[in-house]
Amino acid sequence: xxxxxxxxxxTLSYDWAKxxxxxxxxxxxxxxxxxxxxxxYNRGNGxxxxxxxxxxxxxxxxKQFRMPSYENNPKEGMSIEAxxxxxxxxDEPLETIIRETEEEVGYKISNAKQVLTAYxxxxxxxxxxxxxxxxxxxxxxxxxxxxxxxxxxxxxxxxLSFSKAIEMMNNETIIDAxxxxxxxxxxxxxxxx
Numbered sequence: 001x002x003x004x005x006x007x008x009x010x011t012l013s014y015d016w017a018k019x020x021x022x023x024x025x026x027x028x029x030x031x032x033x034x035x036x037x038x039x040x041y042n043r044g045n046g047x048x049x050x051x052x053x054x055x056x057x058x059x060x061x062x063k064q065f066r067m068p069s070y071e072n073n074p075k076e077g078m079s080i081e082a083x084x085x086x087x088x089x090x091d092e093p094l095e096t097i098i099r100e101t102e103e104e105v106g107y108k109i110s111n112a113k114q115v116l117t118a119y120x121x122x123x124x125x126x127x128x129x130x131x132x133x134x135x136x137x138x139x140x141x142x143x144x145x146x147x148x149x150x151x152x153x154x155x156x157x158x159x160l161s162f163s164k165a166i167e168m169m170n171n172e173t174i175i176d177a178x179x180x181x182x183x184x185x186x187x188x189x190x191x192x193x
Contacts, residue, residue, distance in 0.1 A: 008022070017041060019040070
């Protein structure tokens with residue numbers, strides 16, 4: 001990019017993730033250069049999955065407490081989401097989502113199809129989400145899920161009819177971006193009736 005120069009970073013916090021202030025010179029389309037400053041939160045990339053059962057016409061979602069949502073609106077602190085997790089170390093998105101599926105919802109899957117890749121808040125977060133879908137059946141249930149105690153997770157596993165999940169998205173009970181994208185992908189691509 002020829003319209004970007006003099007990038008400097010100042011780390012503001014490095015606790016659970018890294019928060020930097022990035023200062024840079026940016027040339028606008030009118031030719032004028034301006035010094036800008038933005039905060040950039042880097043928590044790594046993530047992967048999410050929509051498990052769906054065509055025979056039962058159901059999907060598996062999770063419900064858990066999210067402090068940032070609560071901070072924005074206490075009524076929205078309990079979030080209904082697709083199973084998801086951070087990509088650790090140098091793991092591939094697929095191996096991450098296979099591991100997270102077993103930990104969070106208790107299903108053992110061997111493969112999944114990556115269908116979308118998206119930044120959910122590119123103005124503030126570096127996180128890129130790799131979004132997957134996979135069929136599941138009752139025989140793949142190997143434990144109760146619920147997340148890992150070592151990661152302070154307390155996750156409720158929800159098996160919902162697809163029509164109920166769409167209704168919850170439409171009435172804004174489900175307001176998580178990755179989950180909405182996956183439900184809409186399933187709807188557009190007729191994964192379930």
